[in-house]
Amino acid sequence: MRKLLVISCLLLIVGGVSLSFRAERKKNSYAVLPKDSVGSVKAFMSVYKVLMSARCMNCHPAGNAPLQGDDSHIHTMNVKRGEDGHGLYAARCSNCHQAENTAGLHMPPGNPKWGLPPENMKMVFQGRTPRQLALQLLDPKQNGGRSKQQLIDHMAKDDLVGWAWHPGDGRTLPPMSRAAFAAQVRLWIAKGAYAPSAKAK
Amino acid sequence: MITLTVNGQKHDIDADPNMPLLWAIRDIIGLTGTKFGCGAAQCGACTVHLNGEAVRSCVTKLSRAAGQKIVTIEGLSLNNDHPLQKAWNEMNVPQCGYCQSGQLMSAAVLLRENPNPTDQDIDDAMSGNICRCGTYQRIRAAIHKAAAMQMEGAKI
Numbered sequence: 463m464r465k466l467l468v469i470s471c472l473l474l475i476v477g478g479v480s481l482s483f484r485a486e487r488k489k490n491s492y493a494v495l496p497k498d499s500v501g502s503v504k505a506f507m508s509v510y511k512v513l514m515s516a517r518c519m520n521c522h523p524a525g526n527a528p529l530q531g532d533d534s535h536i537h538t539m540n541v542k543r544g545e546d547g548h549g550l551y552a553a554r555c556s557n558c559h560q561a562e563n564t565a566g567l568h569m570p571p572g573n574p575k576w577g578l579p580p581e582n583m584k585m586v587f588q589g590r591t592p593r594q595l596a597l598q599l600l601d602p603k604q605n606g607g608r609s610k611q612q613l614i615d616h617m618a619k620d621d622l623v624g625w626a627w628h629p630g631d632g633r634t635l636p637p638m639s640r641a642a643f644a645a646q647v648r649l650w651i652a653k654g655a656y657a658p659s660a661k662a663k
Numbered sequence: 664m665i666t667l668t669v670n671g672q673k674h675d676i677d678a679d680p681n682m683p684l685l686w687a688i689r690d691i692i693g694l695t696g697t698k699f700g701c702g703a704a705q706c707g708a709c710t711v712h713l714n715g716e717a718v719r720s721c722v723t724k725l726s727r728a729a730g731q732k733i734v735t736i737e738g739l740s741l742n743n744d745h746p747l748q749k750a751w752n753e754m755n756v757p758q759c760g761y762c763q764s765g766q767l768m769s770a771a772v773l774l775r776e777n778p779n780p781t782d783q784d785i786d787d788a789m790s791g792n793i794c795r796c797g798t799y800q801r802i803r804a805a806i807h808k809a810a811a812m813q814m815e816g817a818k819i
Contacts, residue, residue: 538705539705539790539791540786540787540790540791541790541791542787550787550788551717551769551772551773551776551777551784551787551788552710552717552768552769552770552772552773552788552789552791552792553717553787553788553790553791554716554717556716556718557704557710557716557717557718557719557791558704558718558719558722558791560722560723560724560727561727564703564704564722566703568703569703569704569722570703570704570722
C-alpha cells in the first residue's frame with residue numbers, strides 16, 4: 463500500500479513537471495537559434511523596410527491623424543485617431559472603410575479591424591530609427607503587451623497586418639512577400655532579437 | 664431578399680447584396696432626402712445612421728446594412744423638430760442645400776456623443792462633410808445653437 467502511494471506521488475510529480483514543460487514550450491514555441499547579433503540585425507533591417515513602407519506606416523503615424531497614399535500624406539477630411547484608434551464622432555473609420563476594400567482607384571480600403579493603434583499606446587513607426595523601432599517592438603509596454611511569440615503571430619497571421627499585401631486597387635505592396643516578411647521576423651527573434659546600432663539607417 | 668429597417672419601417676428588397684445602400688434608399692424605397700455626391704466616401708452628402716453611426720451610404724453595401732437599424736434624414740425626428748433642424752432653420756444654414764442632409768446626420772452623431780462641443784470638436788466631427796457653397800461658418804454656429812437648445816430642453 464505504501465509502495466503504491468509512493469509510486470502514485472512520483473507519477474503525479476513527473477506528470478506535473480512534463481505538463482509544465484509543455485506549457486512553457488507552447489508559450490515560447492518560436493524557434494531559437496544560437497545567438498547571432500549580426501544575423502539578427504540583418505533580419506530586422508528587412509523587417510524594418512516593410513514596417514516603414516506606406517502600407518504599414520500609414521496607420522502607425524507620429525501624429526494623431528492617419529496617413530494616406532504611397533507618399534504618406536496626412537489623411538484628408540481632418541480624420542483623427544480618437545481614444546480607441548477608430549476615429550471620432552461622425553468621422554469613425556468604419557463610417558467609410560468597409561470590412562473589405564471598396565473596388566476602384568482612390569476608393570476606401572477596408573478590413574473589419576480598420577483603425578490606428580489606440581491613444582494610450584500609439585505604436586508609432588513614422589520617424590523611428592531601426593534601433594528605436596526594434597526596441598519599441600520588443601517592449602510589451604509599447605507593443606500592445608505582446609510577448610515575442612505574440613509579436614511573431616501578429617506579424618505572420620494578423621488579418622489587418624495581412625491587408626498590406628492585399629491593399630486594393632492602385633496601392634503598392636510592401637517590399638517583400640508576407641511569407642518572406644514573417645520568416646525575417648522569426649529569424650530576427652530566433653537569433654536573439656538584437657536591436658540595430660544607433661547608427662543603422 | 665434583403666430586409667432593411669429604415670426609419671423604423673421594414674422593407675424587403677430584391678437586390679444585389681453588393682448594391683450601395685444609397686441606391687436602395689433613394690431608388691427602391693424612395694427616400695430622396697439622402698443625396699449622391701461623390702460615390703467614393705469623400706464628401707459626406709450620403710451620410711445616414713447605421714446603428715447610430717454616420718456611415719457613407721454610397722460605399723456601404725446592402726449586405727452590411729441588412730437587418731441593421733438605418734435612419735435617414737427623413738427619420739431624424741418625427742416633425743422636423745430635432746434641435747439641429749430647428750437651429751438650421753432659424754439660422755438659414757443651407758444655401759443650395761444639397762449637402763445639408765448629410766451635414767445634419769453627422770452633426771446629430773456629434774451632439775449625441777458630445778452635448779456641448781467646442782469649435783475643435785465640431786471640426787473633428789464635421790470635416791468629412793463637404794459644402795460647395797461654403798456654409799461652414801453657419802453650420803458651426805447652428806451646431807452651437809442646437810447644443811444650447813438641447814441642453815435647455817434637457818433642463819425642462
